[in-house]
Amino acid sequence: MSSTAKTVSELAAHVGGQAFGDANLVVNRVAGLETAGEGEIAYVEDEKFFAAANASKASCVIAPVGSDLKALCRIEVKKPKLAFALIAEILHPAKKRAPEIHPSSDIAPSAKVGDQVFIGAFVCVGENSSVGDGTQIRAGAKIGDNVRVGRDCVIHPNVFLEDGVTIGDRVILHAGVVIGTDGFGYVRDEHSHHKFPQIGTVVIEEDVELGANTCVDRAALGSTRIGRGTKIDNMVHVGHNCDIGERVVIAAQTGISGSVTIEDDCIIGGQVGFGDHIRVQSGAVIGSKAGILPGKIVRPGVWWGIPIQPLDEYKRLNAHVSRLPQVRRELKELTERVKTLENELRQNGESDRD
Amino acid sequence: MSSTAKTVSELAAHVGGQAFGDANLVVNRVAGLETAGEGEIAYVEDEKFFAAANASKASCVIAPVGSDLKALCRIEVKKPKLAFALIAEILHPAKKRAPEIHPSSDIAPSAKVGDQVFIGAFVCVGENSSVGDGTQIRAGAKIGDNVRVGRDCVIHPNVFLEDGVTIGDRVILHAGVVIGTDGFGYVRDEHSHHKFPQIGTVVIEEDVELGANTCVDRAALGSTRIGRGTKIDNMVHVGHNCDIGERVVIAAQTGISGSVTIEDDCIIGGQVGFGDHIRVQSGAVIGSKAGILPGKIVRPGVWWGIPIQPLDEYKRLNAHVSRLPQVRRELKELTERVKTLENELRQNGESDRD
Amino acid sequence: MSSTAKTVSELAAHVGGQAFGDANLVVNRVAGLETAGEGEIAYVEDEKFFAAANASKASCVIAPVGSDLKALCRIEVKKPKLAFALIAEILHPAKKRAPEIHPSSDIAPSAKVGDQVFIGAFVCVGENSSVGDGTQIRAGAKIGDNVRVGRDCVIHPNVFLEDGVTIGDRVILHAGVVIGTDGFGYVRDEHSHHKFPQIGTVVIEEDVELGANTCVDRAALGSTRIGRGTKIDNMVHVGHNCDIGERVVIAAQTGISGSVTIEDDCIIGGQVGFGDHIRVQSGAVIGSKAGILPGKIVRPGVWWGIPIQPLDEYKRLNAHVSRLPQVRRELKELTERVKTLENELRQNGESDRD
Secondary structure (H helix, E strand, O other), rough: OOOOEEEEHHHHHHOOOOOEEOOOOOEEEEEOOOOOOOOEEEEEHHHHHHHHHHHHOOOOOEEEOOOOOOOOEEEEEOHHHHHHHHHHHHHHHHOOOEEEEEOOOOEEEEEEEEEOEEOOOOOEEOOOOOOOOEEEOOOEEEEEOEEEEOOOOOOOOOOOOOOOOOOOOOOOOOOOOEEOOOOEEEEEEEOOOOEEOOOOEEEEEOOOOOOOEEEEEEEEOOEEEEEEEEEEEEEEEEEOOEOOOOEEOOOOOOOOOOOOOOHHHHHHHHEEEEOOOOOOOOEEEEOOEEOOOOOEEOEEEEEEEOOOOOHHHHHHHHHHOHHHHHHHHHHHHHHHHHHHHHHHHHHHHHHOOO | OOOOOOOHHHHHHOOOEEEEEEOOOEEEOOOOOOOOOOOEEEEEOOOOHHHHHHOOOOOEEEEEOOOOOOOOEEEEEOOHHHHHHHHHHHHHHOOOOEEEOOOOOOEEEOEEOOOOOOOOOOOOOOOEEEOOOOOOEEEOEEEEOOOOOOOEEEEOOOOOOOOEEEOOOOOOEEOOOOEOOOOOOOOEEOOEEEEOOOOEEEEOOOOOOOOOOOEEOOOOEEEEOOOOOEEEOOOOOOOOOOOEEOOOEOOOOOOOOOOEEEEOOEOOOOOOOOOOOOOOOOOOOEOOOOEOOOOOEOOOOEEEEOEEEEEEOOOOOOOHOOOOOHHHHHHHHHHHHHHHHHHHHHHHHHHOOO | OOOOEHHHHHHHOOOOOEOOOOOEEEEEEOOOOOOOOOOEEEOOOOHHHHHHHOOOOOOOOOEEEOOOOHHHHHHHHEEHHHHHHHHHHHOOOOOOOOOOOOOOOEEOOOOEEEEOOOEEOOEEEEEEEEEEEOEEEOOOOOOOOOOOOOOOOOEEEOOOOOOOEEEEEOEEEEEOOOEEEEEOOOOOOOOOOOEEOOOOOEEOOOOOOOOOEEEOOOOOOEEEEOOOOOOOOOOOOOOOEEOOOOOOOOOOEEEEEOOOOOOOOEEEOOOOEOOOEEEEEEEEEOOOOOEOOOOOEEEEEEEEOOOOEEEHHHHHHHHEEEEEHHHHHHHHHHHHHHHHHHHHHHHHHHHOOO
């Protein structure tokens, strides 16, 4: 029994569910219904997959309350997928590297490194920067001067944090993330572009996770902020002075121009493009590949398209467009009928005059 | 004569073509028709460029069989561009760094490094990882624990391979590639997002090439796979649990959500966006900037637009849309004619009643 | 008074403006109107913000000539935002790291490093490469063989410059930039893809700035070029053999396929997609998210949409599309009216025959 293995009854208690069958069975791993075997726990949420759940060889299945499953051993809860995620957190805790300051790392004398910190090979930590207790900074990450990294963060390989940025507790920055580079702003004279000052900073609040190669620019003046609990996917661009709220979800390759505000709990699809100075109100959901014009206020609801429209309107308009060939056909036929009418009427007129 | 220089007859033999003119001429380099000079070989495939080929100062020109070119020295083959590529492989072999383990590199004691391997400065290779014979791992690349890298690979600078991923033989990973980071999946409760387990892995099969800063996420459960001979451009996002087949081509900045299957030999343009759980069947070609809704099955053929349509339909519909102003004009005119008819008919009726 | 602090009269002289009020006041920093306080200078360009300017606590405000502002101390100029940028250049000069060759760096014996150069930790500079006077190469940047980097450049952390590329003077490459990787070109035979030769190079001219994680591919044959004074945002893809002119501005996540020419002074939005062999003529402005078909010539003017159209046409067509529901309603009504006419006419005919 591995150190993280648990009995079914322990897991059921952890997620506030009810165990059925042999509650002393030991579970080591989570798995999908199809591949799960002995010592593994799977979940089923949708009735569509009840047949698969019945056929599964998992030692235990997490299922909705009152579901009529044959699984001998199961945990019934209101939200099986959530319970599965919570159980996975226990069975598969994130890797915790043993505290170490790698001899090859380059840590400025004035930097403050907390307790139980892992600093990998070829890491730099600059002057007056601080790294909180329990944080792991993996190989090749570069941390500039006057940076504050919180507790229990994981800074993955080759991340770069520019001077002066602030990273909250329990933040995860995946490989290649770049935070705090100059925003993209210039003022033109007759000859060339002059950089608009990019002397603000970036604040990443606690429990944020940023995907690989995502870039967050420093503010021109003031701060770019990413709020508590927000999750951002790979290769997202966050421009200068953006203010992203709490628990926002942003999928891969979305681009956010300068000075955009996204309020708490919004959900943003992949490859979305934001013009500058947009405000997305709390509760808005923006579909993948949408495009939003500068300065727009996006109200709660589901939005889609370029430029964005309410999803219903988008669908209705798309349906109208797809019927355009028919419209043109109908118009042509009607034109023929009108022509016929005109001819008849002219003939009638002529026959009247006869 | 450099070590890779060849005579025209050697090159003709290599590509199964027929040499005309002085087959003993020595060729050192490939070049374009316009810039080629002595010792250089160019190609022409399209009749449009025959004039340029006739004007070229290349020592030798590769041309289609039976083409009526004046070039004194030429190689005739069925597919000149392919022959040009094959000849370039010989004249300009990829740089092969002399075997070396750079003293600054950090290689775990339990890692296994094959023969004739180049490991550059500031490279990490983690516990229980293996590097196949002849592979080159360039400066700053970071390889986690339990990673398997095949033979004759080139891992360019600052690549990151997360724990547990598998890289086949002859794979080329360009600078900044990130493989094996957590997929983007969360389950929400009332308060926050919980990470859906991302404990699967990534398998990159042999002869794959991935462009700079491209990211491939590990599977939630199971594997993300990129099949043999597939070529992917810069900054492409491949989500968790994707199954990309063999010899697929994917252009820059395309984003592929989780659990997408792309079958063998598909061609995908740049900036395409895939919703999750899509299946693209073998032989499909998807145009740049297309958007595909989740769960869709994409049949063989050429697809275009957001959401995707067969290219023919897309073009036809676009033509209809572009004629909308005319439709509205016609509708207005027709309305006038109907009004006239109604008036006439009413007057007739009145005059009848007179 | 910090070393960069200036009096209002010094700043006014620097930007060719006229000082009003206490011209001996000392200014240390630039700031926004709302947050500025003592020792700070703000600007106002648009009348919309005159009220904010009047309410500002800035020590000095830069304002348009003849603007009726209450600010006791102000500098009047024709272009306040430009003056603000020029003043920021003086008050907040870019960080200049003291000359140093970090002992951990790996510099080839044949490399030539100029005077007053900063080379950070874990940097590589390859054989026969040169670094110009005053250039800063920050931690973890990797420079290949035969690379030429000009004077007074800033190469930020984890940048990669592949063998043979040329970087002009005063170039800024933000973290994670990749220059000179193979272009994306293959020729297929029955079995697999063969790499089309990617043996050209990249030339980045002086005063160019490239955003974080941006990638510029080497030419197949010849050079990929980015012209003097051009500014490119984060995560832009520049394909092989592109020729980008001078003073071009390209926003984040735009993708440029092979052999595209963008002439001087063009402005390109974010997430734009270019097919290959396009020529964008000087003076063209391309809106964000636009898509341009291969081979197209884009004339001066403002362009929008997929595929691109002149902005006016795009808007007009969009307006037509949004009125499609009305068109269909009108068509339906008109059809009813025609039917009525037909019935009436038939009845008339019948009654005539009576």
